[in-house]
Amino acid sequence: MTLASTATTGAPSGQRPQLVIDKVFKQFGVGPGAVTAVDHVSFDVKPGEFVSVIGPSGCGKSTLFNIIGGLLDEYEGDVLIERERIAGPHKAVGMVFQEESTFPWRNVIDNVAFPLELQGVNKSERLDRAHHFIDLVGLKGFERLMPSALSGGMRQRVSIARTLVSQPQILLMDEPFAALDEQTRLLLGDKITQIQQDLNQTTLLITHNLTEAVQLSDRIVVMTYRPGKVKRIVDIDLPRPRSSDVVSSDAFGHYVAEIWADLREEASRGMADSESARRGGSRG
Amino acid sequence: MASPSFSQSRAFPILLGASTFIGAFVALEVLLRYGVVNKYVVPLPSQVLMSLERIVVEENIVGRMRDTAWEMFVSCIAVIVLGVPMGALLYRWQPLRRALLDWVAALAAAPLVLAFPLFLVIFGRSATTVIVMSVITGLAPIVIKTTEGLLGVRSVLINVGRSLKMTDAQMLRMILLPAALPVIFSGIRLSWTFVLISVVGIEFLINLGGLGQLINDLAERYDLPGTYGAIGFVILVSVIFFMLLERVESWLRPAR
Structure with missing residues (x-):
């Protein structure tokens, strides 16, 4: 997906993107054993927008997080903040880690x-x-x-x-609630929503949790299983201010079902891949 | 049996420790008096107790403790001052680590004390020999543990530092060293144990200075109660050193 195509996804129009991810490609290793973690991923985040990147395990989400945060140097494509290409950690980006x-x-x-x-x-x-x-x-x-x-x-x-x-101008979070129980996750989601609205904080959340993504986001970037590509970008048109009560609404359920339809196929591929790797390992 | 509230009080461990010590003391006395343990090899604890006054008055114990404590202090500080940066260097520079870490580990196991004639030739029969040999003896554990502690710092903490654009020096001072501190302190404890043994052992071997020399003198006079009494003063010095270390550690490492 190109930058031009992401511009038609329903994100706040008329504003210049604060963060642009443009055809980012990252491969680990060389030769036949090389693994493509992120394959020409492009999307953008506008000021004050909350965007989530969602995908199954192994789709390159954390690699993307490290690239955007400047912790991984060697990759193809561009990550631009206010039209400036980043090289290493950028002062405009604040990172919250999974661990x-x-x-x-x-x-x-x-x-x-x-x-x-x-x-x-x-x-x-x-x-x-x-x-x-x-x-x-x-x-x-x-x-x-x-x-x-x-x-x-x-x-x-x-x-x-x-x-x-x-x-920071941009808050970048990598599955910050992954280790928490569901209730704490929902309540922390409320807190994040409130902070994001109070500060009008541009936020990019990397997650594999579907309900969390729908609860918090203005847009969701759905990634494919390995190699990680953008499968679809979904606008979440739920009212703001938003709280965890939104999870009981019909619209929320509709979004969850819609995105799950996309994710299911990818997650199944991921599961089949890991099962065959395990089978191969046990034979070897 | 102590009530749960008493067993959780601050006095309980102190009383338990003291009563265990006294119990062992009495048990040994009984075993010696009934001939289960040979009196000519191990003196009666009561005789050791009575010898304390004599060795304090006649053997200049305060001066000897001061000499030994000073050698220990200099050696203990030196192993930290030298060992922590050496460990940090091995952490930072992987080729050096791969080249030297096994050698450093071998150094920890080497009976360096046997090399005392060489050090006597170089430094003479002086406190410098005691200190230099003790520092070399105590260096390996702290170097190894510092490297190990720094290598074990969780990568997420390093990533936090990188995301905040910290310099290498800031990273070392504000993240790596504090995170590695528990492991570094276990290295310090090991090193100090080596140093304390080495100081007294070398004083004994070269018959110089503090408590080690006193133990040598008393043993040669076959004054067994006095010898064991002097060993008690060595233990006292060790206890003081390790109590100080505990204080420093609890100051540097508030409850985690």
Whole structure:
């Protein structure tokens, strides 16, 4: 899919994209054993928009996350932020990782204030700003606790606050709720929606969770199983402000069913592939 | 049996430790008095206890403890100052790590104390010999554990640092070292154990300075209670060092 075609997907029109992913291609290894993780993927994200990339395991989502975040250098194609090609991590992008990423040797407020410490912001200002974002993610009163005293969901909120505190133009999240239970996931989804709306935060979420993607997104990029290509881009026309209550609506169910129809085929291919690899492994 | 609330109190472990020590002391006394253990090899604990006053008054124990503690202190600080950067270097530079790590591990197992005549020739019969030999003896565990700790830092923490565009120096100081600290501290503990043994052992061998020399003197005079009493002072110095290390560790590593 080209950039021109993504422009017709119903994303907010008349605005220049803030983030453009243009024909990104990434292959691991060389020769016959090479694996194409991402195959000429193109889409864009407009300012204030919430876009999710969804696909089965092994479709190259995390590779794409690392490329957009500047953690993977060698790839073909372009990732542009405000029309500037990125080379390495970009200051406009704030990343939230799938794995637990709080610093266990720092308490909540020192974790959140960490990026400001790196920027040389003076202590009183960085504590003020950290307090604001801790409040925003609903962790007021937990500032002095160490991460080990928090639940998984709370620790992930600390990571989100730490990313937001430096006020990135683009929030990039890689399955941030993957390790959480369904109820916590829905409630955190509410929190993310609220923050995204309050800050008008441009957000790109990488996920394999269908309900999460529909609950949060303005658009969903559906990826194919290996090699990861854009299969379809779906506009989610659900009312905003949005909360987890939306999951009980007919429209929500319709979107889930529609996207699942696309994903099912890809997920089945992925499952068949992994089963045959396992069978081959057991024979060998 | 202690009630659950008492067993969870702060005094309980102290009382349990003290009563275990006293129990072992009494048991040994009984075994010696009934001839189960040979009195000419192991002195009566009560005699060891009574010898303490004598070795404090007659053998300048304070000065000797100060000498031994000073050699230990210098050696312990030196193994950290040298070992942590060496471990960080092996972490950072893979070819060097592949070339040297096995050699460093071999160094940890080598009986370096047997090389004391060589060090005597180089540094003379002085505290420098004790310190240099002890540092070399204690270096390997801290180098290995620092490398191991840094290699074990979760990649997501490194990615957080990279996403924040941290420099290599910032990454080392603010992410890698704090994350690796628990493993580095286990290396420090091992290294310090090697150092403490080495300091006293070399003092004993070259008959110089602090408590090691005193143990040598008392053993040669066949003053067994005094010898064991002096060993008690070595243990006291070790306890003080490891208590200090615990303090430093709990200061650097708040509850994780």
